[in-house]
Amino acid sequence: MKLLQQTILEKGTVLPNGVLKVNTFLNHQIDTGLMIEIGKEFAERFTDSNINKVITIESSGIAPSFFAAHTLDVPLIFARKKKSLTLKDNVYTSQVFSFTKQETSEITVAKEFLAENDRVLIIDDFLANGQAAQGLIDVVKQAGASVAGIGIVIEKTFQPGRQILEDKGYRVESLARVQSLQDGQITFLQEQISVTN
Amino acid sequence: MKLLQQTILEKGTVLPNGVLKVNTFLNHQIDTGLMIEIGKEFAERFTDSNINKVITIESSGIAPSFFAAHTLDVPLIFARKKKSLTLKDNVYTSQVFSFTKQETSEITVAKEFLAENDRVLIIDDFLANGQAAQGLIDVVKQAGASVAGIGIVIEKTFQPGRQILEDKGYRVESLARVQSLQDGQITFLQEQISVTN
Known part of the structure; x- marks a missing residue:
């Protein structure tokens, strides 16, 4: 997605x-116009996937997934990183390790928001080692629902996240694929474009 | 706001x-259509207030403030509840006590996102005791910026939040004003409507 890369x-x-x-x-100050374009792009890429719910993780996932859910006309659910007082026992939980923060957090989704027949689009801001996505997959599976795809704003292609997810059979769509951050330089993966002609 | 009350x-x-x-x-599953209407309503109420930034607190403030910032065509900033690894020293912080969670959390905003001449609209999901709003006011004031107003999705009028904020001279706009939750019944404040004619 060119606007995002720029x-x-x-x-x-x-x-x-x-x-x-x-x-x-993206994750402290938010460019709402860019987030709307990002959301629309996710919706377009998964438009034929019969999605009936979008799920993300608080907080940084909320803005980029907002317009995906809105365009697909389905509810958006954000997994909470801590149990709250108003979320008691009826929850699915999973553990997510963050390499950036070097800590494990528990993510929580109320059982009432996921059902067996749901086809869920997972959206997150970053894909590096795939920990957050796998936590969300775990939650979706606990509900007996299926993962229709995984949408990522920024993928670090030099880390194993995509491979892990694809090896498990999931479709991963990343809007920007960063190949390298070496020497402070941001380099995007040059994607192969097949030209018929 | 009728749709919200309903x-x-x-x-x-x-x-x-x-x-x-x-x-x-609102704060776990999100109705994006409702959030867009909420955002537009905030923008309309503060349209003449020369706002150039909207600030809220993660996570529940992000969805209802998203379209307020977008309609006003200004950046949205969400205060973080914990210091992150990528937010080091250049931050404003304040303490916010949550009566619901019975805990104090530190909110953090990077200094680069607030400047002296900013006119900031504060948005939050709930107003009860006014703690979160006061934390955000504190952060805005540390930057030397001014608070142009406070937008609240749901106000509990039987708690002192509004009075505290109005006594300090702030304009508070709440989209739903809950007067009582006694016996499990939700009652809204009947607002005085002056009818000419």
């Missing part, structure tokens, strides 16, 4: 520890 | 501890 190049920064910082438009 | 009556539930549970449309 924004990452213009506004993203690479921290010394290799973290791609996108907090001016 | 949705609260239809889908909200009152827990035995007096908590109004709205997780089927």
Whole structure:
């Protein structure tokens, strides 16, 4: 997605520890116009997948998934990272390890929001090692529902997340695929385009 | 806001501890269509307030503030509840006590996202004791910026939040004003409407 790649190049920064910082438009300050385009792009890519629910993880997943759910005309659910007082026993939970934060958090989804016949689109802001996506897959499967696909805003192709998910048979759609952050330079994967002619 | 009141009556539930549970449309599963109407309503109410930024708190504030920022054509910032690895020293922080969760959390906003001349609209999902709003006011003031107003999705008028904020001179706009949750019944404040004629 060109607009996203341009924004990452213009506004993203690479921290010394290799973290791609996108907090001016994605996960602290939000560019709502860009998020709407991102949401529409996800909806278009999965338009034929009979999706009836979109699921993400708080907080950074909410903005990019908002318009995907809206365009597909289905509810958006965000998994919570901690049990709340108003979420008691009737929840599915899974463990998600964050390499960035070096901590494990428990994600929680109320059972009432997932049903056996659901076809769920998982959306998240980053795909690196695939931990968050696998936590969401786990939750969807506990409900007996199926994962119709996984939409990612920014994929780090030099980390194993996509391979792990594809090996399990899931379709992964990433809107920006970062091949390298070496020496503070952001390089995108040059995707093969097959031209018929 | 009629659509919001209707949705609260239809889908909200009152827990035995007096908590109004709205997780089927606002803070766990999200009704994006309703959130868009909520955002537009905030934008309309503050359209003449020269707002150049909207600020909220993760996670439940993001969906209802998304379209407010988008309609006003200004950036949306969400305060984080914990310091992250990519947010180091250049942050404003404040303490927010949650009566529902009975815990204090630190909210954090990167300094780069607030400037002295900013006129900021604060949006949050609930107003009860005013703790979250005051934390956000504190952060805005640390930046030397001004608070142009406070937009609330659901206000509990039987708790002191509004009075505290109005006593400090802030304009508060709530889209649904709940007067009572006694006996599990949701009652809205009957607002005085002055009719000329």
